[in-house]
Structure formats: structure tokens, C-alpha cells
Amino acid sequence: MSKILVFTEFQNGKIKRSSQELLQFAATTGNTVAALVLGSTDGAQAAHHGATEVLFSADAGFNSYNPELFTVATAEAIQKSGATVVLASSSSTGKDLFPRVAAKIKAGVVSDGIEIKITGDDVKVKKPFYSGKCFATATFENTNVKIVLMRPNQLPVAAADVSKSATVTELTFTKPSLKTIIKDIVKGTSEKLDLTEANIIVSGGRGLKEAGNFKMLNDLADVLGATVGATRAVVDAGWVGHSMQVGQTGKTVAPSLYIAVGVSGAIQHLAGMSGSKVIVAINSDPNAPIFQKATYGIVGDAFEIVPALTAEFKKVLAH
Ligand SMILES: Cc1cc2nc3c(=O)[nH]c(=O)nc-3n(C[C@H](O)[C@H](O)[C@H](O)COP(=O)(O)OP(=O)(O)OC[C@H]3O[C@@H](n4cnc5c(N)ncnc54)[C@H](O)[C@@H]3O)c2cc1C
Incomplete structure (x- = not known):
């Protein structure tokens, strides 16, 4: 049995639908499902969607996306968890973060997945090319860690099961001296879901x-x-x-x-x-x-x- 680590994303304190999809999918594969929660102590929501282990860090640096900090923490979390498969959303954060993480830990990464099949250690990902004119199925070679970024709304989601729980562990990681600091974020006024998450x-x-x-x-x-x-x-x-x-x-x-x-x-x-x-x-x-x-x-x-x-x-x- 392998371990799948799911990089979870939150919006207004709620776990995003795209992360729910990934956790619930991971739970169907028969592998151990761990969730990485950065910027919150709330492991319960990940557990309700299928994670049996939660690695969290509530470090204030995670309140907004900083590529340097997230790269170090995520890379160390993958190595500490012993996960061989990492699932994340092909969101703007996912697409910015995971090529950096992959380079750091010498892992393979496939983005824009629209279908995924995990059998034992074998991972197959279907993804579009040339603006959807053709599709290919990607597999991994010569890598111990396989990172897959799935497009949102590709996998089914059932209601959260609040009876489920997980072992929750605080992540310790080597804090880098940051070259960039986010001082302020000006949010848009819309209360509506982002297009990539919308049903x-x-x-x-x-x-x-x-x-x-x-x-x-x-x-x-x-x-x-x-x-x-x-x-x-x-x-x-x-x-x-x-x-x-x-x-x-x-x-x-x-x-x-x-x-x-x-x-x-x-x-x-x-x-x-x-x-x-x-x-x-x-x-x-x-x-x-x-x-x-x-x-x-x-x-x-x-x-x-x-x-x-x-x-x-x-x-x-x-x-
Ligand atoms: C490199 C490149 C990248 C691009 N990237 C994108 C992209 O990301 N997204 C994108 O959308 N486009 C993109 N485009 C532009 C794209 O080629 C089209 O020009 C654009 O999508 C057309 O937008 P439209 O359908 O609003 O306008 P139009 O093509 O002008 O179509 C308007 C439609 O409205 C219909 N219409 C008119 N009046 C009415 C009415 N009263 N009721 C009902 N229907 C009516 C017309 O019949 C017509 O079909 C890109 C182009 C290039 C070259």
C-alpha cells in the first residue's frame, strides 16, 4: 500500500471543492490518504473527506501564497510523510507551486489532468494538448514521487462524512530566509465562486x-x-x-x-x-x-x- 498526500486548499475557512474531489478520489484507491493543510489547524475538514492523516502548519506565513515558503514546506512535507503520490489542484497556486517542488525533490509532475487511474504504484493521467484538440495519457518513469495536478470539477464529490477523523500532526520545516514578502492583498468584491471552482x-x-x-x-x-x-x-x-x-x-x-x-x-x-x-x-x-x-x-x-x-x-x- 502506498501513501497519497493531498495538497488541500481553503477559501474563507472552507475546504475547496477541488480538494474535496482529490481527497475522496484518493480514499477510493485503497492507499493511505494524508492531507497537507498549510495556514490552518483545521484537519477535521480533510478527515471528513477521507484523509486519515493530516499534516498541518498554522504558521502565519501561509496566510497568503508565497512560493518560496510553500515550496520548502511542501517539499519537506512530502519527504516526511513518505508519500509516493501527491495530488493537488491544477489551480493557479498548484501550477505555480508544484514545478518548484518537483525540481526540489526531483519528482515527476503532470498538470491539467482530467482523468486519473491509480493501481498500486502505477499512476496514469489523461490530459489535453493543443487546446483540447487531442488527449494523451501520461505515466511516470524514473521517479520515486509522482505529482499529479488535476483540473477542478473532474471527479465526483459526495457529502462530507463528519464521523470520520484523522491523526493530526504539526509539520516542522526549515524556514527559508525569504527574498519576497507579500505585504498586502487587495481582494476583488465578488462573493461568487471563482470560475475554476464553479459548478x-x-x-x-x-x-x-x-x-x-x-x-x-x-x-x-x-x-x-x-x-x-x-x-x-x-x-x-x-x-x-x-x-x-x-x-x-x-x-x-x-x-x-x-x-x-x-x-x-x-x-x-x-x-x-x-x-x-x-x-x-x-x-x-x-x-x-x-x-x-x-x-x-x-x-x-x-x-x-x-x-x-x-x-x-x-x-x-x-x-
Ligand atoms: C492567441 C489568441 C488567444 C485567444 N484567447 C481567447 C480566450 O482565452 N478566450 C476567448 O474567449 N477568446 C480568445 N481569443 C479570441 C477568439 O479568437 C475570439 O475572437 C473571441 O472568443 C470571440 O468572442 P465572442 O464570441 O464574444 O465574439 P464574436 O466572435 O464577435 O461573437 C459574438 C456572437 O454573438 C452572436 N450574437 C450577436 N447578437 C446576438 C444576440 N442579440 N443574441 C444572441 N447572440 C447574438 C453572434 O451571432 C456571434 O456568434 C483568442 C484569440 C487569439 C488569437
């Missing part, structure tokens, strides 16, 4: 005509509990911020439901959202490329359809 996304494109019309999407998103995304065309036009951009040069998302409104479906946009489970496209042009990817297509004027959908969802969800 439902309503995205708007140039078909919305102007910035003010995003209100229509916000109204629909509020009713559905969704996060609002956008195409690069509208980000470049200054209608919304870059953090909302989905696509090759924006965020990669994989929600259960992606509603694309006035979005043509350019290959660079599809690269970021074609992993969505159900895609609904609303476009006035029946030949728009987005319809080739859509599960359901609505040909028509977004300004008639979106308010009608919002009103209907409001009625249905009120019951």
Missing part, C-alpha cells in the same frame, strides 16, 4: 452589445447560483475584468452546466470550456460554431431569451 457558469460574449447588458447575465447567475464568465473579445473591450475570461488565454473551466450567451465559439474560447458537462448555447446565428459543441442550442435573440429563462428558473427553483 454553473453563465458566460457572455460580444453578442451582448455593451458592458451594461452583463446585468442580464448577473440576474440569471444569481437565480442559478452561478458564476459569470466572458469571452476575450468582451474582456479586451473593457466590459468586464480579465479574471472573468474563459479560454486559451483565460481560465479553463469544467462546470456541470455552461450557458454561453452571444458567444460565437471560437477555438480559443472552446479550449477553456469544452470540458463542461452540459453546454447550452444561446445565439442568433444558427451557424455559430458554438452549436457544434453545445448539448442544447437555442437560436434566437439573447435579449428575449435570457430574461425569459431567468423568470422561468425563478419560478421553478422557488418550489
